[in-house]
Amino acid sequence: QVQLVESGGGLAQPGGSLRLSCAASGFTFSTYAMSWARQAPGKGLEWVSGIYSDGSDTYYAEPVKGRFTISRDNAKNTVHLQMNSLKPEDTALYYCAKDREHYLLLLDYWGQGTQVTVSS
Numbered sequence: 001q002v003q004l005v006e007s008g009g010g011l012a013q014p015g016g017s018l019r020l021s022c023a024a025s026g027f028t029f030s031t032y033a034m035s036w037a038r039q040a041p042g043k044g045l046e047w048v049s050g051i052y053s054d055g056s057d058t059y060y061a062e063p064v065k066g067r068f069t070i071s072r073d074n075a076k077n078t079v080h081l082q083m084n085s086l087k088p089e090d091t092a093l094y095y096c097a098k099d100r101e102h103y104l105l106l107l108d109y110w111g112q113g114t115q116v117t118v119s120s
Contacts, residue, residue, distance in 0.1 A: 009114030022096030038092035
């Protein structure tokens with residue numbers, strides 16, 4: 001079955017960096033687009049970034065453009081989110097998600113999430 005396991009979350013200071021990773025299994029990873037989404041305390045789910053199955057295209061939500069970078073390693077079935085210049089408003093539970101297509105269309109499987117807290 002599809003499994004997505006996030007790691008790399010933690011506490012960071014404003015202006016700091018964190019790198020999230022997602023290990024995928026149970027499906028042909030290189031065939032599907034992947035995304036990261038987040039949910040801040042008391043708020044709804046927010047899509048953050050996505051990457052096509054072959055890594056040829058990447059997309060970002062406006063609040064993270066220029067600060068976050070998504071990447072993937074199809075040989076290792078992993079997707080990463082490099083987060084730089086972190087802000088307190090980036091505090092959230094971050095989820096890795098699989099798309100049902102090779103491009104960004106509809107997310108159909110989600111991991112359990114990894115907590116990111118940005119605070120001094």
